[in-house]
Amino acid sequence: MRRLNLAGxxxxxxxxxxxxxxxxxxxxxxxxxxxxxxxxSVWDGLAVYANALFNSPIGLWYFNSLVTSGTVTAVVIGISAAAGYAISQLEFHGRKLLWYTILASFMIPVQALIVNHFLLMNSWKLINTWAGVILPQLIAPVAVIVYKQFFDSMPKELSEAARVDGASHARVLWSIYLPANWGVTAALAIIVFIGAWNAFLWPFLVVTKEPLMNITVAIGQAEQYLGVSGLAAALLAGLPVAVVYLVFQRKVTEAIMLSSGIKG
Structure with missing residues (x-):
């Protein structure tokens, strides 16, 4: 017991x-x-924040981040849930190959694909667009893996009974499987949103026009507006995700545990 107390x-x-x-x-x-x-004085310091909020385009940068991060979150959750359901519950040719491909892609860092992404976005003329920021961030194999694992634990009798009653696979997914896993969906949505909001490298490369920049990229431009430093803008940039984390910290922790506890 003493050893345990000392270790604690x-x-x-x-x-x-x-x-x-x-x-x-x-x-x-x-x-x-x-x-x-x-x-x-403290009031001089607070004036820096007021200056950042009201005398710079920080509101527009917030809006850009909100649109891109929200879209990434909604699309990733929708695609991942559908893909996880298909791999878990449907029988089709190439199912195992698709599953192993997703597992393998989970091991490839996104940074290794940056050049390919940039060339594709450039060829599709999506540089300096919201679509150019959003599309490469839709690659989220971990969300597919998590959904697949949880759908595997669902009794197949539920989907079979619904199918006998004439329900489509889409209806089974959205009306039966997802409601039974709202906790997983909420946790994944929060973690995907935070990741998309904090993304810097890709938005930095694909957007060069200031009005289209996300807040994480645009804070580098803040010094010309603040006149002192961009540190206040950096703190303001991190404020939304800090609030999200504090409000939903249990769900964020759950998502991290889900991501790190995936079984093959």
Whole structure:
């Protein structure tokens, strides 16, 4: 018992140290922007945030991020649910090959496909468009894998009974299978949205026109509007996902556990 207590104490201290190390840059950033100069007041610092909100196109950048992230989330969830249902519940030629291809694609980092994505978007004339930002982010094999695993656990008698009553596979999916897994859908939607909102590399490469930039990319342009630094804009850029995480932290944790606990 003493060894267990000692181990728990050590783990608690390590967790505390890690928390402090993680929180320090955030606290430093907030303090730096609230009191930007040695002779400045808190009100001077808050004026930086007001300036960022009302004297820069940050509202437009927020809107761009909301549209692209929301679209990515809705389409990824819809496609992944349909693909997971098809692989789990339907019998068709090439089913196993499709499944193994999805599993293999899960191991390929998205950054390795950046050049191919850029060439495709350029050939389709989608550079500097919302579609150009959205399409490459629709590749989310982990969501298909999670849905497939959960649909495998559903009794096939449910779908067979619905099919006997004349329901289509689409009706079975949207009326029976998804309602039984709303927790999984909510968790995946939150994690996909946060990932799409925080995406930087691809939106940075595909969008060069300032009015079309996402907030994560556009904060690099904020200095010319703020006159001090873009740090306040960076904090404002991360604020929505921070709020989403704080409100839905249990679902976010569930999604991370689902993603890391996938069984082949």
């Amino acid at each position: 104490l050590v783990l608690a201290l390590l967790t505390l140290a890690a928390s402090v190390a993680w929180a320090y840059p955030l606290v430093w950033a907030i303090r730096t922007t609230v009191v930007p100069r040695a002779d400045g």
